[in-house]
Amino acid sequence: MDTLEQPNLTRYASLLPDTGEPGFGVYVHWPFCAAKCPYCDFNSHVRHQPVDQERFTAAFLKEMAAMRQLSGPKTVTSVFLGGGTPSLMNPSTVSAILDRIAREWHMPDGIEITMEANPSSVEAERFRGYRAAGVNRVSLGVQALNDRDLKFLGRLHDVEDALKAIKLARDIFPRMSFDLIYARPKQTVEEWERELREAISYAVDHLSLYQLTIEEGTPFFGLHKMGKLVVPDDDQSALLYEATQDITAAEGMPAYEVSNHARPGAESRHNLTYWRYGDYAGIGPGAHGRLTRGPIKLATATERKPEAWLELVERDGHGVLDQEQLGYDEQADELLLMGLRLTEGVDLARWQQLSGRDPDPKREEFLLEHGFIERIGNSRIRCTPSGMLILDSVVADLAC
Structure with a gap:
């Protein structure tokens, strides 16, 4: 071809x-x-x-x-x-x-x-x-x-x-x-x-x-x-x-x-x-969003069925069915889940600010020794190619 x-x-x-x-x-x-x-x-x-x-x-x-x-x-x-x-x-x-x-x-x-x-x-x-x-x-x-x-x-x-x-x-x-x-x-x-x-x-x-x-x-x-x-x-x-x-x-x-x-x-x-855990407005049937106002981060989700969403918007001005305030621990977990997908990794200072703690040293050392994560200087952490293959497990370990 x-x-x-x-x-x-x-x-x-x-x-x-x-x-x-x-x-x-x-x-x-x-x-x-x-x-x-x-x-x-x-x-x-x-x-x-x-x-x-x-x-x-x-x-x-x-x-x-x-x-x-x-x-x-x-x-x-x-x-x-x-x-x-x-x-x-x-x-x-x-x-x-x-x-x-x-x-x-x-x-x-x-x-x-x-x-x-x-x-x-x-x-x-x-x-x-x-x-x-x-x-x-x-x-x-x-x-x-x-x-x-x-x-x-x-x-x-x-x-x-x-x-x-x-x-x-x-x-x-x-x-x-x-x-x-x-x-x-x-x-x-x-x-x-x-x-x-x-x-x-x-x-x-x-x-x-x-x-x-x-x-x-x-x-x-x-x-x-x-x-x-x-x-x-x-x-x-x-x-x-x-x-x-x-x-x-x-x-x-x-x-x-x-x-x-x-x-x-x-x-x-x-x-x-998304992966850097920024904010985004989700508009339309089944759309999700993350919106920060001051110390509050809102997770929004709209009605999935198009015609039902349409009727809700025409009646109420929006089709949002779920509007949840995310706590700092939830935000820290989401930051890890999204950021470790990237080869640039996660900003540790931002994660520490949200979670209020450092990564567990024993868990981090285990992941480092087995070649699943690596440090980028003192400020970032990321998955290695081997870690990407078991990404969910790495995230779970670091989030604990």
């Missing part, structure tokens, strides 16, 4: 540089998809009648005003339009959402504004409409680069559609990323290495590479339980993960997070806000 022509990387300069601070993000959830993938447990819904976009747009704007009241004045450092399939939105819907974000908060020019898109819903005219609305980064759900596995994963596009979408995204947007799923049934390390190298030849600056997981409540879960779907065992999955790290590092796209790889400076600013 031919490699796509390499783009002009100098145009990235139009986006503001990463300051290293957590920042403040705005996440907007478009919950609708053309089809539900059999591995997906995200809050996505298929509707066989056209969605009333004007009505949903009005509800997004209304809930945004409520979130602004909770957050207080903030400077937005990133916006993420996720789903579902946001590329099913009309460009006018995207424009209205971005315009209102800029009215509710301070939104400087040059911040990262990402939209998720599926190759099957990509059209040049629609992409240009999103770009005109202000989107400057697109994240494509490619998932595989062979038609057999795309069919297995329930995707509506084929490889030809995927390559067309990648080319369009590269031509229209300053930044582009795409997702792949690996550790698929019967996938060998050699097959994955070839596919990954092919992906890197198409990628501009960022790849998200996820191991296939079997989530309860999905069609794949039922098939797996009946023995009709067999995924690679832990040893094979570890080999696939290690091959992923080796190849991306050698190609100049090392991991900056467990599943995310980028050329230096091209990391996802919005996702870094």
